[in-house]
Amino acid sequence: MSLYQLTMKPWRLSVAPMLDVTDRHCRYFHRLLAPEALLYTEMVTTGALIHGDVPRHLDFSAEEHPVALQLGGSEPDALVHCAKLAEEWGYDEVNLNCGCPSERVQKGAFGACLMAEADLVADCIKAMQDAVNIPVTVKHRLGLDYDESYGFVHDFVAKIYAAGCRVFIAHARNAVLKGLSPKDNRAIPPLRYEVVEQLKRDFPDALFILNGGLSTLEAMIEQSEKFDGIMVGRLAWHEPYLLRTISQHLWPDSPVASNAQVAQAMMDYAQRVMQEGAPLRAVIKPMLGLMNGQKGARHFRRLLSDPKRLAQQDVGLIEEAFAPFV
Numbered sequence: 108m109s110l111y112q113l114t115m116k117p118w119r120l121s122v123a124p125m126l127d128v129t130d131r132h133c134r135y136f137h138r139l140l141a142p143e144a145l146l147y148t149e150m151v152t153t154g155a156l157i158h159g160d161v162p163r164h165l166d167f168s169a170e171e172h173p174v175a176l177q178l179g180g181s182e183p184d185a186l187v188h189c190a191k192l193a194e195e196w197g198y199d200e201v202n203l204n205c206g207c208p209s210e211r212v213q214k215g216a217f218g219a220c221l222m223a224e225a226d227l228v229a230d231c232i233k234a235m236q237d238a239v240n241i242p243v244t245v246k247h248r249l250g251l252d253y254d255e256s257y258g259f260v261h262d263f264v265a266k267i268y269a270a271g272c273r274v275f276i277a278h279a280r281n282a283v284l285k286g287l288s289p290k291d292n293r294a295i296p297p298l299r300y301e302v303v304e305q306l307k308r309d310f311p312d313a314l315f316i317l318n319g320g321l322s323t324l325e326a327m328i329e330q331s332e333k334f335d336g337i338m339v340g341r342l343a344w345h346e347p348y349l350l351r352t353i354s355q356h357l358w359p360d361s362p363v364a365s366n367a368q369v370a371q372a373m374m375d376y377a378q379r380v381m382q383e384g385a386p387l388r389a390v391i392k393p394m395l396g397l398m399n400g401q402k403g404a405r406h407f408r409r410l411l412s413d414p415k416r417l418a419q420q421d422v423g424l425i426e427e428a429f430a431p432f433v
Contacts, residue, residue, distance in 0.1 A: 117145035117173045117199070118274065118316050118336035119357055122343045122350070124150050124177040124202070124246070132380070133344075133393035134171045139364040139372055140347060141354040146174045150204050152217075153180030156189045165196045168376075175200035177246065179207070181217040181227060183234040190235040190243065198241065203231060205247040208282040208292045219248055219282035225263045229270035236271050244274040246318070248282040249302050255281065257302060261309065268310055275310075276338055277303045279319040293319075293341070304333065327353045345396050369397075370429035377422045387420045394425075403431050 122129060122137050124147040129137075134146045151164050167174055176193040178201060180186050186203070193201045205228060207218035221228050228245070235243045245267055249260045264275060280296040287295055298320045307315045318338040321327050327349070331337045343350055351363045364372060377390045391411050398404040410428040417424075 117143070118314055119143070119331065120336060120353060121145035121175075121276075121316065121338045122147060123318060123338050123340035124148055124204070125340060125344065126150060128344050128393075130389070131167045131171065132376075132385070132390045134174060135168055135376055136369075136373065136393045137343060137347065137350060138170055139369050140351040142361050142363060143358045144350070144354060145200070146171055147202065148174070148176050150177045150179045150207060151189075153178060153182065153185040153189045156192055157185060161192065165192065165198075167196075172197075173199040175202050175244075177202040177204055179204045179217050181221055181224070181231065183231045186231050187234050187238045190239045194239045194241050200242045200244055201235060201239065202244045202246055202276070203228070203235075205245055206278050206282060207289070208248075208284055208287070209289045219251065220284060222247060222251055222259075222263055222282070225266040228263075229266045232267055232272050233270040242274060243272065244276060245272055246276040246278065248278050248280060249299055250281040252281065252283050252285070255299070257305065260302065261306065264306055264310060264313075268313060273312070274314045274316065275306070276316040276318055277306065279303050279317060300330070300333075307334065324349055324352055324356075328356060331357065344393070346399050347393065347397050348399070365433070366429055367433040369394075370425055370433065374422045374425050377425065381420055381422075386417075387422065388417045391417070391425065398432060401432070407432070 120141060121144055126149050129147060129149050137146055155164055176198045178186060178189050190201045204218055205221045232243055232245065247263065279298050279300050279302065282292055283296055300317065303315055303317055314335040316336040316338050317330050317334040318340065321330060321337055321339050322342055327337055327339065354363055373394065377387055380390060381387060395408050395411055398407045407428050410424055413424060
């Protein structure tokens with residue numbers, strides 16, 4: 108199935124892959140707020156899938172669709188194996204991480220450092236595309252360290268494009284591999300949206316999804332009109348209510364869940380996954396920021412964080428916390 112047999116709708120809004128954040132419980136919650144958005148897993152390394160517990164890494168709820176698996180790796184054969192797993196498990200897309208700057212990822216010779224290995228990335232993309240019928244996409248930065256030359260990112264995209272990739276998720280900053288933490292890499296390298304706009308002009312039949320710095324509703328709306336889609340990251344964690352707002356803006360005819368519906372759905376979901384061994388704390392964690400900025404938000408967070416009731420697996424605390432907001 109080609110990219111152009113698929114709807115472009117999912118890429119209009121997506122939630123970024125975030126380590127220790129976008130697990131299956133978080134994605135289920137985000138789906139309630141943004142019914143049409145594309146949701147990404149945390150980055151999963153090829154080694155974790157080849158040598159580890161595949162169900163633990165790949166299991167997800169049917170309600171999460173459309174959902175994409177992000178892979179970390181740099182060996183074509185290993186990536187092909189994992190892309191096939193993604194397709195077998197029902198994922199709608201597989202994405203290659205070429206943007207993470209963490210030292211752990213660098214030691215594995217993947218993530219942002221792959222931007223210096225465009226030919227290898229092209230080989231990886233081509234191999235995965237030949238092996239599966241779901242879209243294979245790339246998430247990348249604009250450059251490495253302090254080299255802001257346009258030629259570097261243009262040549263990187265050109266080689267991946269030549270390999271057949273047509274969806275590029277561009278975190279519109281450089282990745283500084285030495286001297287900055289992953290957190291600092293999300294804030295200190297300057298945003299350069301104009302570079303992504305130039306890439307979009309230079310590769311007009313590819314899709315460019317903008318990531319980075321989209322921390323307000325106004326910014327999301329403005330950039331969604333310039334690019335083929337926007338990807339939000341920490342905003343979805345700290346202020347998830349904005350997911351509902353931007354979803355309503357982009358898809359005014361697609362209803363989103365009310366607070367009462369979110370509460371009921373999350374209680375039902377918690378009951379279901381707790382029977383499978385999931386702790387209530389993991390289900391509730393993504394919801395803590397939902398009422399931020401509203402009167403009573405602190406009480407909402409306090410109730411949902413009650414250690415005694417969490418230890419008792421008491422799903423009733425969800426209903427109690429939501430009661431003033433329904």
